[in-house]
Amino acid sequence: MLGSIFAGIADGFLLFLIASGLTLIFGVMRILNFSHGGYFMLGAYFAYQVVTSAGFSPLPLGFFIVAVLIGSVGVGAVGIATERLLFRRIYELSDIASLLGTFGLLLLIEGIAEVIWGINPMSVPFPTLVDKSVKVVGVRVATYSIVLIGVGILVGIGLWYLLRRTAFGERARAVAEDRYMCELVGMNTAAVSTAVFAIGTMLAGLGGALATPLVALTPDVATAFIIEAFAVVIVGGLGSISGSLIAALVFGVVDSLAITYVPSLSGVSFFILMFVVLLVRPQGLVKNARAFA
């Protein structure tokens, strides 16, 4: 059972990486970015491309870290480009329209990936030093799961620090609270939006790059995680980072336990969880979700 819980926590942190970007973007730009999964997928493919072009075998951990960083920064760059070119226009549309516009973007990104890399499942080996398992409290846990948990915690702390302790974070929270007022006061809200979008997509790209040794990489990956990420964001409370952290961990652990003890519920458990939470508390787990609590 402990093994399942650890696995669930690791899975939860991976979900958190995706969901945190999503909720960050929603908080500041009020757009539920359907294309977020596309950035996740791009992060994975970029990392894959870097690893395969270098051709190391086995894959040294240091190089893998480099590949992951390139992946997430690269996706951040794509994010900035798409924000400038596309999302600026979409803000002015209604919320349905922006949802659909981002869906169109998802199709576009997926299509481009399919044309470039094809549909065959691609594979990246585990990097050295983290490719085995360790015994934690008597249970075999994959070292890579511990890496995911570690990265997730670091990201969580980093985001908290960024939003609560830096000037930029203050500006971002202000724009999330009341964009109109910020513009009246003369703040460059467009720059804040772009920066937040870049961070959000970088997080998605980071998640994707880190997921590469775990999955058979195909363009489908863009949609595989996104529905769960959406559920996490909504259950956690739109715009709340701590909410999405809690929700992601809960989802991860519950799904993991469900698979072990009630296998027929696999894949369905998080739907059920989502309904229960929404019926009881439709605004999400964390109160006052607007101000990046």
Added chain:
Amino acid sequence: MLARLRSRRDSASLAGLLGPIALIVVAVLVVPSLASGATMFLYELVLIQILMATSTNFLFGRSHMPSLGQAAFFGTGAYTVALVYDVVPIPAALLLAIAVSAVVAFVIAAVSVRTDGLVFANVTLALGQGMYLLAVKTNWVGSENGIPGISAGSLGANGVWYLVGGCVIAALVVCWVIYHSPFGLTLYAIREDPIRLEFLGVNVAIYRMVSFTIAGAGAGLAGGLFAYASGIVTPNTMYWTQSGYPILMILVGGMGFFWGPAIGAIGVTLLLNELSGNPGWNLIILGLVLIGVLLFAPRGLLGLWVDARAWLRRGSARRPLPAHSP
């Protein structure tokens, strides 16, 4: 009632109904002599999608209920027919499809109508996917293989065509009447300003539920017709991307017009068919079309057409149409 209708703006005049219907009738009569086999199936799909998109537009153009779960009702209608085609005659099977879908839609509406906007979209998406998973896991509906070999009895290929054509035409007429009825216009008012309507004493929730049920019933009929046309029903009919295509059609055609979704349905179905052999590129083009329409033609093709006509008639001031865009 007809007199009241005639006194509204020209979009509500009988000409607005009879003209396009006449076109469709002519098309339905002509096609069997021009096409057969897979091409006829393609046109059947076009008709079915016209119905699907038009019923879905009750949720988008007439209420503010962005449902991403219409595929669930399409699938319900399809499976209903698939389960009873060999024991009941066709009209009964189709009526059953409509009834079952309406009931399921009503139940789902009762649960989801409390939420709004983005959360509503997500809830309907999740519910739709949940039904898909249910279909995949349930053995007596064939689980992932579905139910093949659905036959329309003694109707040949042409018979099925006329069946689809006739039902779609009838359903479109019914939709048109509802759309322009006081009920339909109240829905429109709710879309624009639900709070004000509440204060006016309108039970917004009930209106929304009925609207959702109507949309579900229409989707169910479309699904039932699909079962006869394609001869096989699989869980694919309930997959969430099947909810997305009608939305795309509504957008492309223009959600503020009754016939917008129909135009969009024709265009998108034919476009998708053209693209189906090109992996990757089909997604790129679809994505570009969607984004392009949202940014440059938010009122859809019909909206562009209306604007073009107004522009040509330069002299007359452009009639201030209420927000017809998403």
Added chain:
Amino acid sequence: MRTHRTAFAIAAALSMVVAACSSTSTDQQSSASSEPSSQQSASSEQSSASGSESAASSSEGSSETASGEPTFTGEPLKIGFLDTMTGPNGNVGTLNLQGAQIAVDQWNAKGGVLGRKIELVVKDEELSPEKTVQHMRDFNSEGINLITGFTSSADVLAAKPLAEQNNMVIVTAGTTDTSLTTTEHSANVYEIAANIKMMNVAAAHLAETDWKDVKVWDGVNYDYLTGHNSWDEFNKMIKSGTSGSTTGKVAFVPFTATQMTPFINSLLAGNPDPKTSGLYYFLFGGGAVQFAKQAMPLDMFKDYAVVAAVGGGEEFSAALGAEGPHVYFVHDYFYQGYDNPVNKQFIEDWSKLDQIPGLSLYGPHEWAYEGYTAMLAYLNAITDAGSTDSDAVKASLSKIEFDSPMGKVKFHPSNILEAPVTVWECQGDSAEKFGYKCFNTQSIPPSITLADAPTSF
């Protein structure tokens, strides 16, 4: 409006540029021509078979001019090829087609069949039963009555009513569902690939012999009807066997699952013993690789004495590379196991083709064998029948014996090919060219695997 247009133009241009700079070669092999485009007559495509001088082919009665160039009479003879050419299982169809094309080229080099040039009309089933139905209607209206290909059992079940209504013949290359020989049997449908029951019988047979040290079999399957049925069947066979083995933990993995660790943990919770535990591994495609990738850090494979990957093949080992575990594959064909002229020629013709990107093979894959043998069945039957009429071809298919890469074969009364099930071993090895090596082939004959297949309908 102008800025909108500029932005749009830039976005469109960017996406075109990005797409044009495509095909970054992703592995050591030369980038190959990828999936053949549909609707194209396949004869012009791949570099192949000028190995026509060998005595290996089983064609009869074709004519050749003195200069060695075959001449054809009459209209080309079209055979429909409907398979999964795109999507995550696109490799299966692509390899099926490769095999079929080799057969077509071999026979065309000797004058075709009945003096006519053979052409394949390729359509993509897209793993969609609805599309399959549409394509079958297309074939029918184009006058093509002989169809082959098919990867997905769901698709062939969808096509079956149409084949029966319009009297078309289907010889499936890749489908493995046992129901086609039992409840879903049709006089119009024949199968080449070993079905799941045959593979289960072979695995259970080896469980009694080579693998008799294994006392407890765990299992992992996909969470769908076939996965459950297959496990139930294997279960029964093991428990009714003589070696005293039984079954242990089983995991059913949904197709859409990304996190396999909980499933892996549920298997490990049974404390498998590296000397007496075996794993029945019935996953395929991306999921098989993903499961393995997540299992390897936990050393799961090392906890089992035998891992029997039913229905799997070298694509699994190729994807996992040098770290890949030692597995036994139980499937229809492995190129190393058959020493006859037909197989030799098949291997030689195959090796002249380009590798599929991302799939590095040392010899023809079983999917290529399936496509090849399906065509051989048709071409021999057409020759025997003297026509392409459906009833005549069906009668011939049911009675002829012909040469295949696994020896002389014929169709069982249940319409499946009476051919061996092959079992071979592969494992990761960094010293090998593609990071893995395969060895030790065994052939389980149909007398065992089809022992209680139904013979009358």
